[in-house]
Amino acid sequence: MVGTARAAETLRPRSLEEALEFRARTGAVPFAGGTDLMVKYRGYTGTGVHMPFPVLFLDAVADLRAIEAVEDQILIGAGVTCAQMLEKADVLPELLRRAVELIASPALRTRATMAGNVANASPAGDTIPPLFVHEAEVVLQSPERERRLPVGDFLTGPGTTALEESEIITGFVVPRLPEGRLYYRKVGTRRANALSKLSAAGYARLDGGRIAELRFAVGAVAPTVVRLREAEKLLAGAEITDIDMQALLAAAEVSITPIDDQRSTAAYRRQVALNSLQEFLSTLADPASSAPASPAHLSPEET
Amino acid sequence: MKITFTLNGTSRTVEAEPLERLLDLLREDLGLTGTKEGCGEGECGACTVLIDGMLVASCLVPAAQADGAEITTIEGLAESEGGKLLAEAFAEAHAVQCGFCTPGMMMAARELLHHNPDPTEQEIRHAISGNICRCTGYDMIIDGIQLAARRARERADTRGGGVW
Numbered sequence: 068m069v070g071t072a073r074a075a076e077t078l079r080p081r082s083l084e085e086a087l088e089f090r091a092r093t094g095a096v097p098f099a100g101g102t103d104l105m106v107k108y109r110g111y112t113g114t115g116v117h118m119p120f121p122v123l124f125l126d127a128v129a130d131l132r133a134i135e136a137v138e139d140q141i142l143i144g145a146g147v148t149c150a151q152m153l154e155k156a157d158v159l160p161e162l163l164r165r166a167v168e169l170i171a172s173p174a175l176r177t178r179a180t181m182a183g184n185v186a187n188a189s190p191a192g193d194t195i196p197p198l199f200v201h202e203a204e205v206v207l208q209s210p211e212r213e214r215r216l217p218v219g220d221f222l223t224g225p226g227t228t229a230l231e232e233s234e235i236i237t238g239f240v241v242p243r244l245p246e247g248r249l250y251y252r253k254v255g256t257r258r259a260n261a262l263s264k265l266s267a268a269g270y271a272r273l274d275g276g277r278i279a280e281l282r283f284a285v286g287a288v289a290p291t292v293v294r295l296r297e298a299e300k301l302l303a304g305a306e307i308t309d310i311d312m313q314a315l316l317a318a319a320e321v322s323i324t325p326i327d328d329q330r331s332t333a334a335y336r337r338q339v340a341l342n343s344l345q346e347f348l349s350t351l352a353d354p355a356s357s358a359p360a361s362p363a364h365l366s367p368e369e370t
Numbered sequence: 371m372k373i374t375f376t377l378n379g380t381s382r383t384v385e386a387e388p389l390e391r392l393l394d395l396l397r398e399d400l401g402l403t404g405t406k407e408g409c410g411e412g413e414c415g416a417c418t419v420l421i422d423g424m425l426v427a428s429c430l431v432p433a434a435q436a437d438g439a440e441i442t443t444i445e446g447l448a449e450s451e452g453g454k455l456l457a458e459a460f461a462e463a464h465a466v467q468c469g470f471c472t473p474g475m476m477m478a479a480r481e482l483l484h485h486n487p488d489p490t491e492q493e494i495r496h497a498i499s500g501n502i503c504r505c506t507g508y509d510m511i512i513d514g515i516q517l518a519a520r521r522a523r524e525r526a527d528t529r530g531g532g533v534w
Contacts, residue, residue, distance in 0.1 A: 077388040079434050105430040106411045116389045116432065126435055150424065172500025173478065175412050177424040178431070259499035260413045
C-alpha cells in the first residue's frame with residue numbers, strides 16, 4: 068500500500084439517505100467523479116492523495132444517476148457522468164452536448180459529472196455557460212428539505228457556492244429552449260484536456276428579421292460565468308441587420324471583468340468575448356445556419 | 371478498507387486506503403507495472419485502464435471507487451486476441467518508440483475498436499485525444515490502430531465473430 072493516501076473518514080453509500088446523513092454528521096466533502104478533487108489534493112508521486120477532511124463518495128448512489136425529459140424540462144442527476152450525458156443524445160439539450168463533448172478527454176468524461184463541474188465553481192467551467200443560457204436550476208437536498216436555486220445564484224465566486232453545510236447537489240432542472248438559434252464556442256490551447264481560456268454559449272429566438280430574445284453567457288471573463296445582460300437588453304427587439312455594434316460592444320463590456328492568469332490575458336479574453344458575441348450575431352442573418360452546426364472549434368481548417 | 375474487484379478476469383481482495391490511487395494499487399500493491407504514471411493529473415493518458423469497460427485515468431480513481439468494479443489493465447489486454455493484434459500492429463507500424471505511452475494508447479485503441487471496428491482517422495484521433503505521445507508524432511500510432519482494426523475485421527469476416 069502506498070503509505071499516506073488518506074482522508075479523515077470516508078463513506079461510499081448506495082442510498083441518498085445514507086449520503087445525506089453522513090454529510091450532515093461529518094461535513095464530508097461530496098466527491099462525484101473526483102477529476103478535480105484528485106488533482107487538487109494529489110501528492111507528489113509516491114506520497115499519496117491527502118484530503119484533510121471527511122469524503123463522501125457519491126458514484127454508487129443509484130438515485131442520482133437518472134437523466135430524463137419530463138415535459139419541457141430535462142432532469143439530470145448529479146451522478147450522471149459526461150459520457151452518460153452524451154449517450155443520451157435524444158434527451159440532452161444541444162448546447163450541453165456541444166459543451167460536454169469538448170470537456171477534457173474520453174477517459175475523464177467517463178468519471179466527471181456536471182454537478183462536479185458546477186460545484187467546483189471555476190469561472191472556466193465549461194458546462195456553466197449552457198446552464199446559464201437555459202436558465203437551469205441546481206437542486207439541493209439536505210436531510211430536512213429540498214430547494215432549487217438558479218445556477219447563477221448558486222455560484223457566488225471563484226470556487227465558492229451557496230451550498231450549505233448539510234446539502235448535496237442532487238441534480239439539475241434544465242428547461243428546454245424554444246425553437247431558436249444556438250451558439251457554443253470553447254477557446255483553449257488544444258482540443259483535448261485544455262482548460263478553457265474562455266467559453267461562450269448563446270441562444271436567440273427570432274421573429275422574422277428581428278431578435279425576439281437573445282441570451283449570451285461567457286465563462287472565464289469574470290469571477291463567475293456571466294450573462295451579458297446589458298447587451299441582451301439592447302438586442303431584444305432589434306433588427307438583425309441593423310444593430311449598432313459600437314453601442315452593443317460597450318454594453319457587453321459592462322458585464323465582464325477579465326483578468327490575466329496562466330492560461331490567458333485580460334486583453335485577449337475581452338476581445339474574444341466580444342468577438343464571440345459578434346460571431347453569433349453574424350450567423351443570425353443567415354437563414355440556413357443555426358450557428359456552427361458542429362462546434363466551430365472542431366472545424367477542419369483549424370486542425 | 372478491504373476492496374474486492376475483478377482484475378483481468380480474476381477476483382482480487384486487497385487492503386487499501388480509500389483514497390489510494392488505483393494507479394498505485396495496481397503498480398505498487400499488485401505489481402502490475404504496465405500501467406504508467408505520466409502527469410498524475412489525468413492529462414496524459416499513460417495510466418489509462420478500463421473500469422467496467424469504460425476508459426478511465428487510474429491516477430484519478432480512488433481505491434474506494436474501484437470496489438466491486440471489473441478492471442482491465444494492459445496486462446489483461448495483452449492476453450486477449452485483440453491485445454495481441456494491437457501489439458503486432460503497433461510493432462509493424464513503428465507505433466512504439468520509447469513505449470511509455472503505449473499501454474494507454476492500446477487501452478484507448480481497444481475501447482474505440484470495441485465500439486467501432488472500422489474507425490476513420492478522425493475517429494481514431496478523437497479516441498486517443500487524451501493520450502499524449504512525445505516521440506512518434508502520432509501518425510504511426512494511428513497507422514498501428516488502423517492496421518489492427520483491418521486485421522481484426524478480416525479475421526471476423528473469415529470466422530464470423532468479432533475480436534474486440
